[in-house]
Amino acid sequence: LMLILFIFVNFSVIIMRESKIINYRPTFRSPFYPWIQIFSIFIYGFLILEMGKVPFLISISFVGLSLLWFFLYAGKIRREFALMHLVERITAKELVNVSLEEELKEILHQRDGVVKDRFDQIIEKCPVLDLKERIGKEEFFSLVSGILSFRLDIEAKKIKELLLKREEESSTVVEKELALPHIVIEGENKFEIVVVRAKEGIIFSPQEVVKIVFVLAGTSDQRNFYLRSLMIIANIVREHHFISCFMKAKSKERLRLAILSSTRKRQL
Structure with missing residues (x-):
């Protein structure tokens, strides 16, 4: 039975690595992947066959009973697994939701002693936009202003004016493909973030086309x-791989998870 477990362990490593789950970040990575795992699977399988007919039949029975238990009981519990993420990546279809990544995120946070801070709490509830077409700066600010207007209880026109004015003072494009538009609004104890991915880009200027935008709006007491x-x-x-993970995320919730999975130090 131990040999079967070793085979499954090697299969699990391959499945988890190839599934490209955002929150799968092991502290140790096997060298010469995946050749060591593939070689190990064949070796353990060969050893089982060499042990004779009885051990082989016991092994097959063990696998069969495990599958039977899974389909009769465990399969009824709605939980996603890495193999489905692997299938999703291969077929480019949205086959699963983000519950596995949420679970892995919590495990990572527990492993690293991470406690959610205020920024995490805001990201968990903030609007996330996934724009499919290229748009201009003014059209983008109109869209964001409408969202912030509802959340901040301020006229959308006023928010757009502030965003455009801030952009005129100096560009909020901080580096290639990233912009951080931010404004100070009237009132007290208000702070909002809008996360945006634009695969085709947002035209801030003829020379500046960004694909990742964080829009911040807050009152002066939140300085x-x-x-x-x-x-x-x-x-x-x-952070290493953040931009690639963010741009490849298959849903708005996975965009959010890419941010929440950061290894940054939290401040409570």
Whole structure:
């Protein structure tokens, strides 16, 4: 039975690695992947066959009973698994939701002693836009202003004017394909973030076409958190693989997860 478990362990490594789940970040990565795993599967299978007919039949029975248990009981529990993510990646279809990635995110946070801070809590509830077509700056600001107007209880026209004015003062495009438009609004104790992915780009200027945008709007009494949020976002987008994971995410919730899975230090 131990040999079967070793075979399944190697299969699991391949499935988890190839599924490209955002939150799968093991602390150790096997060298010479996937050749060691493939070689091990064949070797363990060969050893089972060499042990004789009885051990082989016991092994087959064990696998059969496990599959029977899965389909009669475990299969009824609605849980996604990495193999489905692998199938999804191969077929380019939305076959599963994000529950597995949520679970992995929680495991990662527990492993690393991560406690959610205010920024995480805002990202969990903030609007996420996934734009499919290329649009201009003014059209984009009109869209975002409408969303922020509802959440901040301020006229959309006023928000758009502030965004355009801020952009005229100096461009909020901080680096290639990333912009951080941010405005200070009237009132007290208000702060909102809108996360945007635009695969075809948002034209901020003839020379600046961005694909990732974080729009921040807050009152003056939120200044410290305002500045901290800008720094947090700047650090997140510089993390290894963040941009590629963010751009490849298959849904709005996975865009959100890409941000929440950051390895940054949380401040409570």
